[in-house]
Amino acid sequence: MTTATTIRELAERYDTLLFDSYGVLVNESTGLPGSRELIDWLESTGKSYFIVTNDASRSITSRTEKFVQQGVPVPSERIVNSGCLIPLFFKDNGLAGAPTAVLGGSDATEYVKQGDAKIVRLDRMAEASVFVLADDEGFDWRPNINALVSTLNHKVLESEPFTLLLPNPDLVYPTGERKYSFAAAALAGLVESALDRLFGPSEQHHFIRLGKPHAPIFDEALRRAGASRENASVVMIGDQLETDIAGAVAYGIPSAIVTTGISRFSTAEELSALPREHRPDYLLTSLSLG
Ligand SMILES: [Mg+2]
Incomplete structure (x- = not known):
């Protein structure tokens, strides 16, 4: 009931x-009634x-500033986002110092740095053992998603362990009235589909998801x-x-x-x-x- x-x-x-934030307290531009x-x-x-x-694409500081712009002054300590779960994930899983490729912008990379990860440039992705798909912006999708699939294919064939992390599990997000944009999970779905096709379905090559509806958040x-x-x-x-x-x-x-x-x-x-x-x-x- x-x-x-x-x-x-x-x-x-x-x-x-x-x-929740979007659709409850705010929309893209302003606070809701x-x-x-x-x-x-x-x-x-x-x-x-x-x-x-x-949201894992903004730092807590920029998220707080955005709330103020939207006329809803939420103090920063009240915000729990998927981004702030990234450093906790690295600490909880003993990944400090792990070579990590971040597909996302500078705010997302900052969260990964807070987990004491060693950031690997995307053009040297093969050196990474952790791959964080943190945003749909901040990197060129096509070459980097192709490189990610190729890199992971190689690692599976060579039995090299790796970790795939998807902080924000949202597939799409609203960008305006009846308008949507693909989010990072759409790209994660492409990568998982490719690896399922190459090696058969397995959780081993699927992303660990941190945000709602999953438990970590x-x-x-x-x-x-x-x-x-x-x-x-x-x-x-x-x-x-x-x-x-x-x-x-x-x-x-x-x-x-x-x-x-x-x-x-x-x-x-x-x-x-x-x-x-x-x-x-x-x-x-x-x-x-x-
Ligand atoms: Mg919402």
């Missing part, structure tokens, strides 16, 4: 609120909340909130069933869908009929504090 509710009710029921008042209210009441966003949000997965009093508020809602359900926390973003559904009846893995617990028709 999906139940209609309000932000105020969720804030009373749960210790921590997690918000009610988001400024909501952030001001959360800050003034001292409520625990975090912005949980798959929720782990980090809860760590910042000082909560544990087992007894977290936390709710995920988002606009996408496939990432925000499916991620929360798989992680084992409640979720609320807002109908201000790209959700195709607008009534509690429609949402209640969805399979459990995509079914939000709550419906929010606005961010209004009422």
